[in-house]
Amino acid sequence: MTKNKCIRHGEAMLIPVDVHVIGKEHTSFIVAHSETGHHHVLESETPFVVSEVDKQFIIELFEPAQLVHKKMTDKHKTLPVAPGKYKVVYKNEYNPFLQEIQKVLD
Amino acid sequence: MSQFTKEAQDVIDRLAAINYDEPYWNEAEVIKCFERQYKLFGLEMPKIEIADNMLVGYQLARDAAWDAARRAAWGAAQRAAQRASQDAARDAAWDAAQDASRGAAWGAARDASRNASQDASRGAAWDAAWGAAQGAAQDAASLNTGLSDAATLKWIDVSQEELKALENGLGFFFPMQDKLILVPMPRIIMENNATLHYDHGKAVEWKDGTGFYFLHGVKFDDEKLYQSIVDQTITAEDALNIRDTDQRMAAIAMLRPDRLLDQMKAKLVHTGVKGTKLYEVDDFMGTGRTEYCMFMVDSSTPREFIEWVEPTIGKQKDADLCQANAFGIPLEDYLLMELEG
Numbered sequence: 001m002t003k004n005k006c007i008r009h010g011e012a013m014l015i016p017v018d019v020h021v022i023g024k025e026h027t028s029f030i031v032a033h034s035e036t037g038h039h040h041v042l043e044s045e046t047p048f049v050v051s052e053v054d055k056q057f058i059i060e061l062f063e064p065a066q067l068v069h070k071k072m073t074d075k076h077k078t079l080p081v082a083p084g085k086y087k088v089v090y091k092n093e094y095n096p097f098l099q100e101i102q103k104v105l106d
Numbered sequence: 107m108s109q110f111t112k113e114a115q116d117v118i119d120r121l122a123a124i125n126y127d128e129p130y131w132n133e134a135e136v137i138k139c140f141e142r143q144y145k146l147f148g149l150e151m152p153k154i155e156i157a158d159n160m161l162v163g164y165q166l167a168r169d170a171a172w173d174a175a176r177r178a179a180w181g182a183a184q185r186a187a188q189r190a191s192q193d194a195a196r197d198a199a200w201d202a203a204q205d206a207s208r209g210a211a212w213g214a215a216r217d218a219s220r221n222a223s224q225d226a227s228r229g230a231a232w233d234a235a236w237g238a239a240q241g242a243a244q245d246a247a248s249l250n251t252g253l254s255d256a257a258t259l260k261w262i263d264v265s266q267e268e269l270k271a272l273e274n275g276l277g278f279f280f281p282m283q284d285k286l287i288l289v290p291m292p293r294i295i296m297e298n299n300a301t302l303h304y305d306h307g308k309a310v311e312w313k314d315g316t317g318f319y320f321l322h323g324v325k326f327d328d329e330k331l332y333q334s335i336v337d338q339t340i341t342a343e344d345a346l347n348i349r350d351t352d353q354r355m356a357a358i359a360m361l362r363p364d365r366l367l368d369q370m371k372a373k374l375v376h377t378g379v380k381g382t383k384l385y386e387v388d389d390f391m392g393t394g395r396t397e398y399c400m401f402m403v404d405s406s407t408p409r410e411f412i413e414w415v416e417p418t419i420g421k422q423k424d425a426d427l428c429q430a431n432a433f434g435i436p437l438e439d440y441l442l443m444e445l446e447g
Contacts, residue, residue: 005439005442005443005444005445006435006439006440006442006443007443007445007446008433008443008445008446008447009446009447010447013433013435013443015435015439067447069447077447078447079445079446079447080445089433089434089435090433091413091432091433092432092433092434093413093414093415093432094414094415094416094417095414096390096391096395096397096399096414097355097391101416104413104432
């Protein structure tokens with residue numbers, strides 16, 4: 001069982017999981033797209049694997065990586081991400097005017 | 107592998123590179139683009155008129171007759187391209203090029219101008235305005251079909267000139283029967299790369315000062331109302347009483363979180379272990395409903411913001427539970443989280 005903890009970066013969260021990951025290799029991967037183009041990017045010198053199942057991303061890191069916010073000002077701080085397997089989830093919020101749930105825009 | 111051909115991607119990249127914040131009007135180059143374009147059509151170059159802004163452009167177009175030759179030439183080339191079987195490829199590139207050229211913002215700016223000059227924009231003038239970015243997007247769309255028949259190649263060459271004109275500061279043009287009216291690109295300020303928004307003046311503004319106020323994509327013709335919103339002098343009650351629904355929503359979204367909470371008479375019901383504050387708002391916006399919101403300070407920046415909470419979760423009066431639910435994770439996992447940015 002994984003001992004890693006959840007990592008929140010803006011409106012995206014990496015949640016440790018224990019599943020088999022089959023996917024493509026990356027050294028840089030956009031974890032969360034920002035409406036302003038200031039994406040949240042997972043970066044590592046060592047390739048990691050990303051699989052996409054039903055529009056959900058599962059990531060397997062073999063070495064430490066960093067979560068970086070590609071913005072000059074008002075940016076989220078860079079966070080270290082320990083090796084392990086994570087699924088990416090995105091924050092939702094309730095719209096009291098429409099009385100419905102919607103994705104939070106970062 | 108990219109869904110776009112190299113040539114189409116090149117156009118998309120050039121559209122994305124255009125600086126809308128500080129457009130530079132190179133009149134001589136823009137005119138040369140149209141001289142080449144008219145030559146491609148086999149048409150005589152008409153008289154050129156430069157309009158300082160879109161309102162003037164529409165007024166000039168009002169008095170001009172439809173360019174029958176434009177319809178014939180453009181229509182023939184357009185129909186030829188539309189006969190292409192690679193509709194999906196064309197449409198994908200069109201969409202991407204429109205996104206790159208901020209097509210939604212362009213459309214809003216054009217429509218704002220048209221609405222403002224309603225009296226002037228009757229008949230042919232209504233539809234005569236053609237956005238330079240739209241033409242350039244046609245270029246990408248046509249290139250992506252991979253077709254090489256004469257009509258498509260001609261369409262590509264024609265559209266290429268509009269891309270060059272756009273890169274030299276052209277905003278809109280009216281190809282009328284006996285004249286060509288050119289309107290420089292206004293300065294366009296956006297949020298989210300596609301929504302007109304500026305809280306320090308006009309989001310769309312030409313060099314002569316003509317322009318329009320937009321907040322979160324909503325146009326404000328009433329300058330006093332706009333100013334009261336950006337100055338934060340408007341009360342929540344006045345914001346709620348704005349008759350236009352879109353303007354009302356935009357105004358409320360602009361209210362500073364602490365002022366909004368204060369004016370909604372929100373009650374603090376719980377502070378979470380990570381600092382999130384949960385507020386309860388009775389009779390939300392006069393609806394009779396009780397709503398809940400989280401007030402947060404970003405862990406990386408000094409930004410404060412509010413996120414609303416589904417009432418069934420909010421009424422449990424646990425700020426951390428609200429946060430966990432928003433991410434779709436168990437409360438215990440949220441509480442164990444150590445890294446946040």
